[in-house]
Amino acid sequence: MNKPRIVILGAGYGGLTTAVQLQKKLNVNAAHITLVNKHDYHYETTWLHETAAGTLHHDRSRFDIKDILNSSKVNFVKDTVTAIKPDEKKVELAGSTIEYDYLVIALGFEPATFGIPGIEEHAFKIGSINQARLIREHIEHQFAKYNNDPEQARLNIVVGGGGFTGIEFLGEIANRVKELCEEFDVDRSKVRLINVEAMETIMPGFDPELVDYAMKSLGSRGVEFKLGAFLKEVRKDGITIEQNGEKEDIPAMTTIWSAGVRANSLVEQSGLEHNRGKVEVTPELRAPSHEDIFVVGDCALIWNKAIDRPYPPTAQIAMQEAEVCAHNLAALIKGGELEQFQYVDRGTVCSLGEKDAMGSIFGGKKIYGWFASVMKKVVDNRALYKIGGVGLVLKKGKFNIF
């Protein structure tokens, strides 16, 4: 009898956790497991704002996938997925075609631009090591150019979107500006950090007290907030916003777009039934029309009935889904009960830079400042632990808590 072929697409939080859990649950002869990923490394997507700001080196935010995998159980293929063919039970990669008996789609997100002109071409996104590293270098390059060709736009950094990634990035870059100014002989008072958010608040959904805390913390470090402001256009050297019915042009050579993500568009192109690009999975995390396909992470849609909204695309949820997905795959292969996904809220902490953060833990307890920043590092280390155990935490963990 042939071993069932499990193919996992993507080695982000969802895909890599699935692979790691499967290699624990299945023995060598139970299945043929293949993990496909564009890079030979996994990166901590939720840490990329630090890499982009230049406060955490990208090698601290990534690790080799092969170091985590048991190569006798999981075959790693470094390649780019170009198409998913559910009805043919195969996946096309840039370099080959791969067939499956069970497929796990864990291809993550891509930026949603909402058709705003110029975002595609001129705005940076914090979505990969390559992009984050480019943001760091781009900002340094603009600072280096300033004394050769003094244009204010070189020192203005705009962040479009007051959600998690945008606010966390601002916390880091606000701290780094001093170092940038020293390195490039620039007067600190000339640098502007501007957050543009269409809603009337940053961090929508967060407790107003926490939001207030974040705005004061960032404001005291020079971040300007443009709330209720719509980004109308991004150009190479500036943006246009509309606030209270009035348009304003802001010169800026650096605009970072972090106001929206959507599922990887390969999902929509696959022909699978989808809801705005995501597969609305069964409680067992399967595609409704294809029992052999599991979807986890940002490509999956699960309704949070308590508030009648979908769960947000977070690393925490992706990893919880991956555990259920791995359990169910093992059950299908070895026999056993399928589990249903049940979200366990472990709290949410938003970093505001190296030594500040805010959030809620233990089912709603609000935390601030240094303690919150320590909790944030605990959260980050926990993600490492879940994927790579103590060894990975020791190698890549964050221990700078004082």
Place this chain on the structure above:
Amino acid sequence: MNKPRIVILGAGYGGLTTAVQLQKKLNVNAAHITLVNKHDYHYETTWLHETAAGTLHHDRSRFDIKDILNSSKVNFVKDTVTAIKPDEKKVELAGSTIEYDYLVIALGFEPATFGIPGIEEHAFKIGSINQARLIREHIEHQFAKYNNDPEQARLNIVVGGGGFTGIEFLGEIANRVKELCEEFDVDRSKVRLINVEAMETIMPGFDPELVDYAMKSLGSRGVEFKLGAFLKEVRKDGITIEQNGEKEDIPAMTTIWSAGVRANSLVEQSGLEHNRGKVEVTPELRAPSHEDIFVVGDCALIWNKAIDRPYPPTAQIAMQEAEVCAHNLAALIKGGELEQFQYVDRGTVCSLGEKDAMGSIFGGKKIYGWFASVMKKVVDNRALYKIGGVGLVLKKGKFNIF
């Protein structure tokens, strides 16, 4: 009786050495000395190729002028010279006008582009801290962009000119490529370093054995030489050369022009008699038509009768001239004999990177390799010593000889 007013323009090797020597030779009441410079720091122009390549931080290549000056004897003015008016005995600065009884012009060089299209706009020059730092950041930015937008031109670095600065820069960047490739996940074999030189040899005037050594050393680290090749045009993303009557386009986002310098054009604009922009000074280093004006460094022309060619614009000559200039100014003020400039050749060493160099010392003895690289550091430290004594050598000197 009024104190005579000495104004020194420029705090490079020539101007700063003049100021330092004058503050040793004259007491507080003898003269009113003013040193004017665009920046409040002096930089080691002959070290800038290292800053440009990213192998020596710019703060190691510069120091605060005020740390070197005795403020009771020399008044420092941070301003930019806009015009020299010899007949009115005054100098116009961006922010004020300053009158003098004695003037020392030590305004250094600017790049000569020989009218080659695009050099002005698209080629980088290694002429100041701001420019050198920009080159470092520009190269890193192109490497960071490569994985987001793979264009070969991002990884091609062209150096126009096989003279001192160009070759020394190539020695540094050839060493740094490995680190750049690791930092930005780029395959080393994709990077090209290209030297374009119109003559049939690099380092013209150097012993052929030394030239051969340099070419082998750089060649073994991946530098390609295009000799007898004329740079016809520089574009943002490439160059055109003509070699053996054939034109070739080479893609390159980074082109560094180091094939020629001329005196600061303020000299020509001043109305002083000049020879291709330089003042052909008397043996006492005065402008022939204006006894109250001394010219030292790259703005001065002195004929080397032994080879019937002018002395080249080097730091060594500028500093030797400055000592004569300071002696003569002191003699004019205190009384005494004027000296005539007599060049003492202390040898010339061309760096080929951290651990390699070549050159000649002790009146023609050829040196290579590690010993030459140590001698190069001795030369560099000697320049620091002459300007700022032991203290400056300890602070900014190069001691990494093993």
